[in-house]
Amino acid sequence: MANLDDLYREIILDHYRTPRNRGELTSPSAIRTEGFNPLCGDELVVYLDVQDGVIVDIKLTGHGCSISQASSSMMSAAVKGKTVAEARATIDRFKQLMTVHESSLDGQGEAPVADIRTMGELAALQGVVKFPVRIKCATLAWNTLSQGLDEA
Amino acid sequence: MSSYSARRVRGDTPLLGRVINGRPITYLDSASSTLPPRPVIEAMTRYYELRHANVHRGVYQTAVEATDVYEGARAATARFINAPQGLDEIVFTKNTTESFNLLAKSWGAANLTAGDVVLVTEMEHHANIVPWFQLREQTGIEVRFVPVTDDFRLDLSDLDRLLDGVKLFSFTAASNVLGTRNPVKELTRIAHDHGALVAVDAAQSVGHQPTDVVDLDVDFFCFSAHKMLGPTGLGVLWTRAAILESMPPFLGGGGMIADVRVDGYVPASGPTRFEAGTPPIAETAGLSAAIVYLEGLGLANVARHEDELTSDALKRLANEFDGRVRVIGPAENVDRGGVLSLDVDGVHPHDVAQVLDQFGVCVRPGHHCAKPLMRRFKLAATARASFGPYSLTTDTDVLLEALGSAVTMFG
Ligand SMILES: Cc1ncc(COP(=O)(O)O)c(C=O)c1O
Numbered sequence: 001m002a003n004l005d006d007l008y009r010e011i012i013l014d015h016y017r018t019p020r021n022r023g024e025l026t027s028p029s030a031i032r033t034e035g036f037n038p039l040c041g042d043e044l045v046v047y048l049d050v051q052d053g054v055i056v057d058i059k060l061t062g063h064g065c066s067i068s069q070a071s072s073s074m075m076s077a078a079v080k081g082k083t084v085a086e087a088r089a090t091i092d093r094f095k096q097l098m099t100v101h102e103s104s105l106d107g108q109g110e111a112p113v114a115d116i117r118t119m120g121e122l123a124a125l126q127g128v129v130k131f132p133v134r135i136k137c138a139t140l141a142w143n144t145l146s147q148g149l150d151e152a
Numbered sequence: 153m154s155s156y157s158a159r160r161v162r163g164d165t166p167l168l169g170r171v172i173n174g175r176p177i178t179y180l181d182s183a184s185s186t187l188p189p190r191p192v193i194e195a196m197t198r199y200y201e202l203r204h205a206n207v208h209r210g211v212y213q214t215a216v217e218a219t220d221v222y223e224g225a226r227a228a229t230a231r232f233i234n235a236p237q238g239l240d241e242i243v244f245t246k247n248t249t250e251s252f253n254l255l256a257k258s259w260g261a262a263n264l265t266a267g268d269v270v271l272v273t274e275m276e277h278h279a280n281i282v283p284w285f286q287l288r289e290q291t292g293i294e295v296r297f298v299p300v301t302d303d304f305r306l307d308l309s310d311l312d313r314l315l316d317g318v319k320l321f322s323f324t325a326a327s328n329v330l331g332t333r334n335p336v337k338e339l340t341r342i343a344h345d346h347g348a349l350v351a352v353d354a355a356q357s358v359g360h361q362p363t364d365v366v367d368l369d370v371d372f373f374c375f376s377a378h379k380m381l382g383p384t385g386l387g388v389l390w391t392r393a394a395i396l397e398s399m400p401p402f403l404g405g406g407g408m409i410a411d412v413r414v415d416g417y418v419p420a421s422g423p424t425r426f427e428a429g430t431p432p433i434a435e436t437a438g439l440s441a442a443i444v445y446l447e448g449l450g451l452a453n454v455a456r457h458e459d460e461l462t463s464d465a466l467k468r469l470a471n472e473f474d475g476r477v478r479v480i481g482p483a484e485n486v487d488r489g490g491v492l493s494l495d496v497d498g499v500h501p502h503d504v505a506q507v508l509d510q511f512g513v514c515v516r517p518g519h520h521c522a523k524p525l526m527r528r529f530k531l532a533a534t535a536r537a538s539f540g541p542y543s544l545t546t547d548t549d550v551l552l553e554a555l556g557s558a559v560t561m562f563g
Contacts, residue, residue, distance in 0.1 A: 004506070004507065004561075007506065008503075008561065013561075013562065013563075016562075017562075039518070040502055040517075040518065040532075040533065041518065041532035041533050042532070043532070063532055064500065064532075065500035065501075065502035065503050066499075066500055066502075066503045066562070067502075067503075069500075131506070134502075134506070137502065
């Protein structure tokens, strides 16, 4: 049975209660990308200031559940100051983390990614895969970031 | 004599025997779909085991029986809502949504032209909004909205002006988000005085209170079997026989024709004109059983029971949680049904529903297909709990226990 504590880790609740990098950057110099989750009504705007291939600043506005809010907050902290290439690699690893692996769901087998230890705080979101309907909450921010980087 | 005991209904409802996350299920999502009692499930099983055949075609024994099942459900439905001309006025659709699409795409397209007004309300389900927007795209009609007050009621202060030029006033009998019950009879009288016809979204009313379309004097009536203890996949559009005969066909194909030649077709008369293709047949057996079951309970008894549950739940929600749990809907249990949309301070509705699931409590998070209404109250979503004929105060007990846990968890 999936346990709620797997979903609502303390670190996730912390990011939900005190989200990082809230606010706006002025576009057009910053890239502004909107993300929607039409089923839940979650809305997210990601502002990116990319200079010379580096994410110099990132800000977020919008609203959503604890998982989508925490995921976007953690995402912003993870990619701020990183190169676009590094950010893309992080997106890929996060997506992999969110892939449902039957074997890890029933408690057998390994976590889906081998290098989970390198993911820092983001690893706390791993429990989301045990709640498949919530995966889209966690991935909204990352899909939106990915779209924004396409414009960088 | 009808006899009613919610406990007995509970015993009749197999799904309520389930255990979820180690707890007996607490089903509080009847506004989404009600749970069928055993007689409904058995009627459908019996149909498939003994009578299944296509309807309206064969001459062999089971084909005749299947047709009797199907047409018998039409007669039962007509009786259930007191349709004055019986089965000639009952069209079977897929659900309430399809009933409204049929209304807009058949009656609407034939009777409304650019500049004509369809009046709806800000508390409608998308099923009674989007088909009118689609018709607007095609024909240039105007879609006008009756606003909703801060007290979660229709704002009728300007109704006379809003009804000016209106050809159809289409509104919900009961809001699936707020619980608000609208004064259908009174609104119908006013609309008729302005020369408008009236369509009612009865999805949230037919399974919870007695229905009499003659007394209400409405012109169109839409509902779904699955919200009145029946199966999914079956809905109803009722309209007066005279209007029905004037409506052009909707979907084309087999079953809806009187004749087809290489140069054209003649549609059938009566409700079958709108029932192209093989219809849901087992589902009509289920609907008949649901009607018999509900009539056995007595809908006035069901209404009284759900009313008591609602009063109790409203009182307890107001007294506990130090104001952190707000009900988005009338706070007084007057002209309202058993739908409790909850806004928990600091906890997103999806998280509320997730925590509640851990207690086996089924509530629905989201916008409930009523986005104009959610925008009106600046909400993206609510967590909605709703009662059915099998609900008990012990369901409210578990709801409150689980809500307490959600409030604590998110601090
Ligand atoms: C008021 C109201 N209208 C229409 C509908 C649509 O019903 P269905 O999904 O059965 O078409 C619903 C159900 O959610 C409803 O509550």
